[in-house]
Amino acid sequence: MYNVLVTSIGAKFPLLSALKSALYVLGEKAKLFGADANPACLGRYGVDAFWAMPPLASCTAQTFISYCKDQGIGAIIPTRDEDVHFFARHKAAFEGANIALFCAPLQAVEACQDKLFFASTHPLAIPASTDITTLDASRFVVKERFGAGGRAMLLNATKTEALDFGKTLSSPLFQPFIEGEEFSVDGYVNGKEGWVGGVARARLHVKHGEAKLTAYVDAPALLEATKTLAQTLHVKGHLVAQFLQNDRGIHLIECNVRFGGASTLSYAMGLRSFEWFFKELLGESYVFVLDTSVTHQLRVEQDVRW
Template sequence: MNRINVLVLSSGRRVELVEQFKKAGKALGINCEIIAGDNSELAPALYYADKSIITPRIDEPNYISFLIEVSKKENISLIVPTIDTDLLLLAKNKEWIEKSAGVKVLISDYNVIDICRDKFNTHNFLLSNGFKVPKMYSEVEINDKVYPLFIKPKSGSSSINTFKVSSEKELKNYKPMIDEPIIQECLAGDEYTVDVFLDFESNVISIVPRLRIATRSGEISKGKIVKDQDIIRDVHSLMKTLKPIGHITVQLFKTKDGIKYIEINPRFGGGAPMSIQSGADSCEYLFKLLSGQELKYTEDYKNGMIFLRFDRSIALDENLNIYND
């Protein structure tokens, strides 16, 4: 079998994801290297990968040409983005990167990324295709009867500058803090993150709903795998309409009025290793696809698993080598 090297971009704190790729390669007997890239030499994931690479910042003009050159040098088969700010740039340059370096970029088509990265676009896409969303309010529609509301930035991520507002006073306080704010109804119900994997032709391979028990800084910290068929059917329909590829993270609420979608992140989410460890192994799926295998839809993952995430540290000496006492 040919060597399959994977480059995880903006790897930062994505230690779990790097480890899951390494575990998948070993389980499948793949000859591979998992390479972590980041613009900071202090990114923890760099020290858990088989190899690390310091990249330019995403906003530097040589970023794409650097990815092409490093893909050639390291014989990269797959480039995996992990943060929102990478997505539009990679989608725009996907064809050039793939043709120039003979590499696969795990990014959906530009029109899909454009829908997902702009929350107005996401809201309008969902609404126009018959999917339920929280009501969006203009300022003239807001009165005392509609509170509580939820305010968030148009293109934000990680729940930065997102607030529940319970009064006109709170709304006036929070609004100046947010660039291009969106004001929506505040949903009541169970909140889910849904990990979806689709092959390179947008065929759905797995759908894993995760109940969000607790979150921290916008990322799930405690979650439970819940094989909810209502959610699975609705998300399957959404994916057939949107047609992304790769690992997709969908945020939704299951309310008394049905399933309502909050956002769609067309990349690995921070909690993706929960679904991977339950048996819906996106890393194995990617290795199999790159090896020429055809995948079929499966729900062969363990229901009811609870995951509790926590921080851990890594010690480096003065030369940035891992310190082992």
């Protein structure tokens, strides 16, 4: 038995709930520790123990290793892009300290976080350029080249609008604007780079890049595209691929190699990434069984009382 640490917990109660439900694999005494640089974060009420950690920029691998050793923590779940990159960079140090990471290899992390490079990784990926004149389009998308792009993005812009908005970004990236239905695919790849399975979801209502209303869809082509992407990038663990689909086909937007905000629907439908990760650490087997008794998810705030 050992405890688990999840980083940047913010107010991610659905994710914390999913993690708690998986702790049984590690034994009835296993505890969930949560860390955040904000000591007032609401997520501290959703974990067994809370660590007001230093800002990530001032942390070293040893900062986390020392805390984990003191608290009997044997696995870390990063939940934010910056965290994922930090732990991927220091994976060897954590492995040397016998601390497992729910984290893809560094090469896969950096391939997904650099949207210019990512556009070259899959035949379905939407073209991207730092030079708008190289794109054959009349309407454009403008976003940051690195990291999460949902909050700093302009859609369906003219060339002039795109260039003006690009001046407000640190590293602007331009893509042709494509209309279509939005989908996400949650997938899981085991520690030996074996594809376990995936769940495709329609993104019915999106706010700040996160699907507030999502619904299961039977979409073999999207699953196959995600599997190919995972194999190409040598992903391990959980990934979320985003697509557009229209009468011209499927278009790959981006991929996050972490558990996403709406991934809890896929988890409820049988894609039990956290549980499988723990079972792999213990050398236990598992199988993916799709459960379609629940197919929709609405993410809303709710009151919690105790």
